[in-house]
Amino acid sequence: MNDDRAEKFEQLDHGRSGVLGLGTTLRWFHDPLAVMQRLAGEHGPVAGFRIGLFPAVLVTGPTEINEVLVSRAADFRRARAVTGTLWPALREGLIISEGEVHRAQRAMVAPLFTARRVPKYVDVMVARMQKHVRTWQAAGELDLLAGVQAMMHDVVAGLLIDEPLEDHLDVVDAATRIFDWEMRAMSRPIVAPLNIPTKRNRDFIRDLALVRDWAARMIDARRRHPDRHDDIVSAMLAQRDRDGAPMSEERLVDEVLNLWAAAHETSADAMFWTAYALSRHPGIAERAGAEVDRVLGGATPTAEDLAQLPYCLQVFKESMRLYPPSPAFLREAACETRIGDYAIAENTIVFIAPYVMHRSALQYPDPERFDPDRFAQEADRSWERLSYLPFGAGEHVCIGSALALLEGQIFTALLLGGGTLRIDRDMAMKLTINLRPKREARAVYVPRRRSGRDLSRIEAGEPR
Numbered sequence: 518m519n520d521d522r523a524e525k526f527e528q529l530d531h532g533r534s535g536v537l538g539l540g541t542t543l544r545w546f547h548d549p550l551a552v553m554q555r556l557a558g559e560h561g562p563v564a565g566f567r568i569g570l571f572p573a574v575l576v577t578g579p580t581e582i583n584e585v586l587v588s589r590a591a592d593f594r595r596a597r598a599v600t601g602t603l604w605p606a607l608r609e610g611l612i613i614s615e616g617e618v619h620r621a622q623r624a625m626v627a628p629l630f631t632a633r634r635v636p637k638y639v640d641v642m643v644a645r646m647q648k649h650v651r652t653w654q655a656a657g658e659l660d661l662l663a664g665v666q667a668m669m670h671d672v673v674a675g676l677l678i679d680e681p682l683e684d685h686l687d688v689v690d691a692a693t694r695i696f697d698w699e700m701r702a703m704s705r706p707i708v709a710p711l712n713i714p715t716k717r718n719r720d721f722i723r724d725l726a727l728v729r730d731w732a733a734r735m736i737d738a739r740r741r742h743p744d745r746h747d748d749i750v751s752a753m754l755a756q757r758d759r760d761g762a763p764m765s766e767e768r769l770v771d772e773v774l775n776l777w778a779a780a781h782e783t784s785a786d787a788m789f790w791t792a793y794a795l796s797r798h799p800g801i802a803e804r805a806g807a808e809v810d811r812v813l814g815g816a817t818p819t820a821e822d823l824a825q826l827p828y829c830l831q832v833f834k835e836s837m838r839l840y841p842p843s844p845a846f847l848r849e850a851a852c853e854t855r856i857g858d859y860a861i862a863e864n865t866i867v868f869i870a871p872y873v874m875h876r877s878a879l880q881y882p883d884p885e886r887f888d889p890d891r892f893a894q895e896a897d898r899s900w901e902r903l904s905y906l907p908f909g910a911g912e913h914v915c916i917g918s919a920l921a922l923l924e925g926q927i928f929t930a931l932l933l934g935g936g937t938l939r940i941d942r943d944m945a946m947k948l949t950i951n952l953r954p955k956r957e958a959r960a961v962y963v964p965r966r967r968s969g970r971d972l973s974r975i976e977a978g979e980p981r
C-alpha cells in the first residue's frame with residue numbers, strides 16, 4: 518500500500534457473497550446503469566458491491582475518482598477482465614497497454630493529437646460528415662445509430678488513411694464486426710474463449726486477420742511513398758522515440774486498430790446522443806441553428822469558423838455530460854490501498870462512473886436538465902476539471918479529446934445548418950462498453966428554412 522495509515526480506514530461492505538449475493542449480479546448484467554445509480558444513492562461516492570464472487574467498488578465522487586485516476590493511480594491497474602478479453606484485438610496499443618510499454622507508445626502518439634495540431638484535420642472531418650448529413654437530408658428518415666456509425670467510420674478511416682472509404686468497404690465491415698464482438702464480450706457474464714470454434718469466434722479471427730493485413734499494407738504503402746500521403750498513419754510512421762527509433766511494424770498495426778476502435782465507437786455514440794438531445798430540445802436546436810446561420814450563412818465550416826461557434830461546442834459538451842459515451846470504465850486495485858475513507862483490498866474491481874457523477878445533484882444544479890449554458894465561456898466552470906470527465910483523467914486520459922471536441926462541434930453545426938432531426942420518443946439507454954440506445958432510433962430529418970431559403974438545398978461553397 519502506498520499509504521501506511523491503512524488501519525484508520527473503514528472496511529468496505531461488499532454485501533453478501535455466493536448465491537445470496539446473486540441478485541445484484543443479475544441486476545448488474547440486466548441494467549448496470551440503474552444498479553450504479555441505486556448504489557451511489559444508497560452508499561455515496563464509494564459503494565461496495567459484488568459481481569459474482571468478485572468484490573467490486575463503484576466510485577462516483579469527484580475527489581474519489583481523482584484519487585483512482587490521478588493522485589493514487591499507481592495503486593490501480595487496468596482490470597485484467599478487460600485486458601484479457603480485449604487483448605486479441607488490441608494487443609500492445611494504447612487502449613489496454615500499461616507501464617513502460619504504454620508510456621513509450623503514448624509519447625510517440627500523443628503529439629499527433631494536440632489541440633494545436635488537430636485543426637489540421639478539420640477539412641477531412643467536414644467533408645466526410647457533410648456527405649452523410651446530406652444523404653440523411655435527401656432520405657428524410659434514418660436509423661440514427663446506424664447513420665452516425667457509418668459517418669464516423671468514414672471520418673476515422675479518412676483521418677487514418679487519406680483514401681476514399683469506398684475502396685476499403687470490406688475492411689470497414691470487418692472492423693465493425695470486430696468492435697461488435699468486443700462490445701458483446703465486455704457486456705456478457707460468460708463468453709466462449711476464442712479457442713472454442715463457435716461461428717462468432719471464427720468470424721472474429723478471420724476479420725482480425727483481414728484488418729491487420731490491411732493495416733500492414735497501408736503502412737507499407739506509406740513507408741515506400743512518404744510524400745504521397747498526409748494522414749495519421751504517415752504521421753505515426755514519421756515519429757521517433759527518445760533514441761531516434763521508429764515504432765515497430767507490429768506496434769504500428771496495433772495502434773491503427775486501437776485508434777480506430779477508440780475513436781470510432783465513442784465518437785459515434787457522442788454524435789448519436791447529441792443529435793438525440795437536440796431533437797428533444799427544439800428551443801436549444803433553434804438557438805444553435807441561429808448561431809450556425811449567423812456565422813456560416815450556409816457555407817461549409819472551416820477551422821477558422823469554429824471559434825465563432827461556441828454554442829455548438831456547448832451543446833456537444835452538455836450532451837456528453839448527460840450521455841457520456843464512456844459512462845463507466847474499469848480499474849483494479851494492484852495492491853492493498855484506499856479510496857476516500859475506505860480500505861480497498863488488492864484485486865478489488867473498481868468502476869469509475871462519470872455517468873453517475875454527471876447526473877448527481879451534488880455536482881450539478883438541476884442535473885437532469887439539458888442546459889448547454891453550463892458550459893458558457895463566461896460561466897464559472899471551476900467544477901469542470903474534477904466533476905466533468907467524459908474523457909477520463911490521469912495517465913490514460915483520452916488522447917483524442919481535442920479531436921473529439923472538434924468533431925462534435927462540426928457535427929452539430931452541419932446537422933443544424935440544414936435542419937434538425939425529430940425523434941418522437943424518449944430513448945432508453947443501455948451500457949455496453951459505451952452508452953447506447955436500447956432500441957433503434959428512427960429519426961426524421963426536418964429541413965429548416967432560413968430567410969425564406971430551404972437550407973437543405975444550399976450547396977457547399979455557396980457565398981455567405
Ligand code: HEM
Pocket residue numbers: 611612613623630775776779780781783784787841842843846847906907908909910912913914915916917918920921
Ligand atoms: C467523444 C469521443 C470520445 C470519448 C467520449 C472518449 C473517451 C475516452 C475515455 C473515457 C478514455 C479513458 C478510458 C480509461 O481511462 O480507461 C479514452 C481513452 C482513449 N481514447 Fe478516447 N474518447 C473519444 C474519442 C477519441 C478519439 C477521437 C480518439 C482518437 C484519436 C481516441 C483515442 C483514445 C485512446 C487511444 C485512448 C487510450 C489512452 C491511453 O490509455 O493512453 N478517443 N477515451
